[in-house]
Amino acid sequence: MIEIFRNMWRRKFRTFLTIFGIVIGIFAFTVMGSMALKLNKMIDGGKKYITGQITISPKGSSYGMSSGTLPIDTINKIAQIDGVDKVGAMVSMLVEDQNPDNASMNMGQPATIYATDFNSEFKNRNWETMDMREGKMVGAGSTDNEIAIGINIATDKKLHAGDTYKIHGREFRVVGVVNKTMTGPDDYVFMSITPAREMLIESNPFMESLFVQNRLKAEDVNSMAGVSWKDGYDSEKVATEIKDQFGKDVSVMSPVKMGELIDKASATMNAIILGSAMLALIVGLFSIVNTMVMSISERTKEIGIKKAIGASPRSIAFEYTLEAGIIGLVGGAIGMGLGVLAADIINNKMAAKGAEIFLIEPNFLIAVIVFSFVVGILAGIIPAIRASKLNVVDAVREL
Amino acid sequence: MKEKIIVKAKGLKKSYKMSKRNIVAALRGVDIEVKEGDFSAIIGPSGCGKSTLMHILGLLDRPDEGTLEIDGVDMSRLKEKKAYKIRSKKIGFIFQGFNLIPTLTALENVMLAGKYGGMRTKERKERAKKLLKLLGLQDRINHKPNELSGGQQQRVAIARALINDPALILADEPTGELDSKTSLEIMEILKKLNRKENKTFLIVTHNLDVAKVCKKIIRLKDGLNA
Ligand SMILES: Nc1ncnc2c1ncn2[C@@H]1O[C@H](COP(=O)(O)OP(=O)(O)OP(=O)(O)O)[C@@H](O)[C@H]1O
Ligand SMILES: [Mg+2]
Numbered sequence: 001m002i003e004i005f006r007n008m009w010r011r012k013f014r015t016f017l018t019i020f021g022i023v024i025g026i027f028a029f030t031v032m033g034s035m036a037l038k039l040n041k042m043i044d045g046g047k048k049y050i051t052g053q054i055t056i057s058p059k060g061s062s063y064g065m066s067s068g069t070l071p072i073d074t075i076n077k078i079a080q081i082d083g084v085d086k087v088g089a090m091v092s093m094l095v096e097d098q099n100p101d102n103a104s105m106n107m108g109q110p111a112t113i114y115a116t117d118f119n120s121e122f123k124n125r126n127w128e129t130m131d132m133r134e135g136k137m138v139g140a141g142s143t144d145n146e147i148a149i150g151i152n153i154a155t156d157k158k159l160h161a162g163d164t165y166k167i168h169g170r171e172f173r174v175v176g177v178v179n180k181t182m183t184g185p186d187d188y189v190f191m192s193i194t195p196a197r198e199m200l201i202e203s204n205p206f207m208e209s210l211f212v213q214n215r216l217k218a219e220d221v222n223s224m225a226g227v228s229w230k231d232g233y234d235s236e237k238v239a240t241e242i243k244d245q246f247g248k249d250v251s252v253m254s255p256v257k258m259g260e261l262i263d264k265a266s267a268t269m270n271a272i273i274l275g276s277a278m279l280a281l282i283v284g285l286f287s288i289v290n291t292m293v294m295s296i297s298e299r300t301k302e303i304g305i306k307k308a309i310g311a312s313p314r315s316i317a318f319e320y321t322l323e324a325g326i327i328g329l330v331g332g333a334i335g336m337g338l339g340v341l342a343a344d345i346i347n348n349k350m351a352a353k354g355a356e357i358f359l360i361e362p363n364f365l366i367a368v369i370v371f372s373f374v375v376g377i378l379a380g381i382i383p384a385i386r387a388s389k390l391n392v393v394d395a396v397r398e399l
Numbered sequence: 400m401k402e403k404i405i406v407k408a409k410g411l412k413k414s415y416k417m418s419k420r421n422i423v424a425a426l427r428g429v430d431i432e433v434k435e436g437d438f439s440a441i442i443g444p445s446g447c448g449k450s451t452l453m454h455i456l457g458l459l460d461r462p463d464e465g466t467l468e469i470d471g472v473d474m475s476r477l478k479e480k481k482a483y484k485i486r487s488k489k490i491g492f493i494f495q496g497f498n499l500i501p502t503l504t505a506l507e508n509v510m511l512a513g514k515y516g517g518m519r520t521k522e523r524k525e526r527a528k529k530l531l532k533l534l535g536l537q538d539r540i541n542h543k544p545n546e547l548s549g550g551q552q553q554r555v556a557i558a559r560a561l562i563n564d565p566a567l568i569l570a571d572e573p574t575g576e577l578d579s580k581t582s583l584e585i586m587e588i589l590k591k592l593n594r595k596e597n598k599t600f601l602i603v604t605h606n607l608d609v610a611k612v613c614k615k616i617i618r619l620k621d622g623l624n625a
């Protein structure tokens with residue numbers, strides 16, 4: 001064991017280069033992996049939400065962003081469809097007007113108002129309650145100037161339950177802070193739909209003029225609606241029914257289809273991320289193979305001596321395999337450390353903007369370490385077996 | 400008391416095929432017998448097959464033909480993979496070039512052979528220290544080979560060859576790289592081990608002064624007993 005370290009030390013420069021190769025490979029693997037974990041977590045959160053309800057949005061609007069609106073009449077009619085349990089209107093809009101100049105700087109999700117109708121009994125099947133860090137969630141019984149906020153907003157604006165938060169010129173009282181979810185709600189402001197509708201109208205000159213002329217009622221301003229289905233009904237059938245009746249005015253996102261779509265997208269993304277990390281690792285792997293082949297051919301004589309004084313082929317193979325494993329392990333540990341450090345620094349920088357892009361999971365890190373050891377062993381095993389089969393006489397004759 | 404036979408080899412042949420036409424016959428039928436407590440020299444001109452014979456007797460190589468018994472056990476049917484066990488327990492090697500492992504200290508070099516012979520750490524450490532002391536290296540045990548003189552290195556190699564208490568010690572030109580004074584010192588050490596501990600030695604040498612120290616002289620010429 002000590003000898004292994006000494007051998008590595010004796011060839012420090014080459015060992016260093018090899019370890020460096022592994023470091024880069026594992027670094028890339030850690031960083032990319034943490035990014036994939038974060039993305040997957042966010043996607044999972046979104047998927048959980050989206051598959052917990054049928055989502056209706058006005059045709060021609062992109063998901064959640066309010067260019068069109070969903071009239072209350074349509075919402076009420078959808079509520080009458082067989083199988084539909086409850087429909088909840090909601091308004092979603094950005095907390096701060098997007099400034100085109102620094103929009104590109106913002107990597108994460110921008111702070112978003114998530115306003116629901118407190119009087120509606122609609123509930124997302126997968127997301128009934130939120131874990132609160134401070135205070136309570138807003139909902140039935142809350143007033144229109146009460147809000148609950150996601151952790152990223154609370155951190156960014158240094159807000160606590162009881163504080164006042166000004167949005168689009170209005171003052172709201174924070175009654176609760178939602179615990180970290182690592183997903184969308186971290187950047188949400190939860191509020192009643194009534195003030196949100198007003199703010200949405202005020203933010204859009206066209207809507208405002210219609211509203212002033214009484215051609216638009218506030219209750220018709222809904223950016224989307226969640227539909228829950230009755231127990232015993234098939235969500236897909238209900239979604240199809242809604243589509244059949246209102247398909248020309250609204251887009252309907254059925255839970256199952258959306259789930260599949262999300263899965264497909266996330267699988268592609270994971271494949272790209274992991275594929276590039278793998279590439280980096282393969283380079284590292286070959287650098288170990290190369291080092292081991294070289295160091296074994298350099299140590300032909302030494303192996304010959306060991307065999308001459310009675311070493312078993314197995315112990316020779318074991319020794320060199322272990323050496324490669326340790327190179328892998330050391331490189332892996334350093335690469336992982338640097339990866340975590342980099343991810344952490346970037347996360348801290350981004351956290352201010354509420355846009356952490358890495359999720360550092362202990363289990364993943366343990367897997368990375370084990371993996372780098374295994375990679376080392378795999379890289380070392382063939383050269384090591386070759387070493388164990390070395391012809392002693394040839395080795396000893398070289399003396 | 401009947402003398403125990405350590406090595407009994409008959410008709411050993413070994414040739415190296417360089418190409419289809421060019422086959423080098425290194426051994427062409429050598430007989431050799433070594434009894435317990437022997438202190439024999441093998442001499443002969445360069446290229447006559449001395450090293451080849453040592454490698455075969457030390458189970459590092461296999462003869463093409465002939466029989467070989469070591470310590471009463473027939474080696475011709477020994478599987479290649481088992482050879483290391485016999486090698487580690489029954490045979491000690493001393494080479495011309497000392498052949499110590501450069502990264503290990505004197506003590507560790509000696510202990511390594513003990514490890515291959517199946518000794519426990521504590522046991523082999525004690526025994527290695529005792530042997531190094533016996534060979535006058537007690538204040539050099541933590542030196543690396545490159546910090547030792549040729550004679551000192553060869554003494555470490557002798558300790559290494561002795562640690563598993565082998566039945567036979569094979570030395571291929573053990574004094575080949577040493578000056579004549581040191582050569583005779585090393586030979587004295589080997590001879591003392593032979594006399595006091597009844598160790599069996601088979602020593603290849605070019606040096607007639609060295610051969611003179613030995614009790615018995617075996618001559619080889621062109622791969623045959625001469
Ligand atoms: N691996 C090999 N391939 C081909 N020929 C070999 C090989 N090993 C030894 N020989 C030949 O076998 C013959 C005997 O060699 P060996 O090394 O046994 O001689 P030696 O008596 O030990 O000589 P020296 O006194 O110079 O050490 C030589 O002619 C040598 O060239
Ligand atoms: Mg020779």
